[in-house]
Amino acid sequence: MLNTIRNSREAGPCSRAHHRTASGFTLIEMLVVLLIAGILISLVALSPSLNRKSGLNEEAQRLATMLASADDEAQVRSARIAWEPIAGGYRFVQATESGGWAPIRDDLLKPHRWGVDITRVGIEYTGGHGSPTRIVFGEESISVPVTITLSAGDTRLEVISTGIGSFAVRQP
Template identity: 50%
Template sequence: MRSLPCPMVDRRAHTRRQRGFTLLEMMVVLVIAGLLVSLASLSLSRNPRTDLNEEAQRLALLFESAGDEAQVRARPIAWMPLESGFRFDIRTDDGWRPLRDDLLGPRNWEGGVTGVSISFPGSSGSDAQRDRVLFGTESIDAPVSVTLFSGAGSATIVGTGNGRYEVR
């Protein structure tokens, strides 16, 4: 005896294969996709205050490198802010010359910097504010504060005179 296929069993299996996703399942997938897209767009927009602090950190590290370089070369190096950026100069026998190397070469401002203030705590009169920071051939320098300004606020780089700089 042979058993004949039951038409009822075949129909249920056929309809189960064609069913697909429910409306609720599709809605859940769309909500998850929307959340992921919104999180990605939030992480792409940077905080201008963070950009200013990162530029101040970069400059503090460049100050430390310039101090080390002045000692190695046995020649003073000066940092000068410019309208669109800054540069490092080295003292030669015939005057100050801009450095052109990869590390201490001229750079444009990043982080939205719009202005710079240089002050030397403990100095009085015209010596209290100058237009450059000097890195001498000795490991001890004068304490200095360099403040970077932007639309997001300000960040101050403080050097205590021992060759190290920190952002406050």
């Protein structure tokens, strides 16, 4: 029995020490994880055109939804509401009684900053009505189809109106 106690004491610290090293990570395992993380980060950093295109698509889809909502809101409020691009984003404004425009600050139509670097925003009505700086929604839906061109570098997308209050995104 004394031999059994002595053997268990001798084996105890060795098995515990072995158990401690088996539960941690080795230096090689940590280096492999860091190498994989570095490769993934470099792939993301080297593909800005993919990120720019997907970001531009998200912004164009959001804008199409917001324009349709503004058109509906103008009809509900029986008021003229306009969309206009501003530096770094866009905003919605409502016609005032004095004939001016006041920014809308409610949750739905509050000013929005672009999520990507939009380098150009163009507005063009079908049939050529000059170069407007805003799109106005009234008590009725827009009667003339309009195209908003969003550019981010060499990537372009268009948000188009069908003339009946719906908007869609397409590539030019």
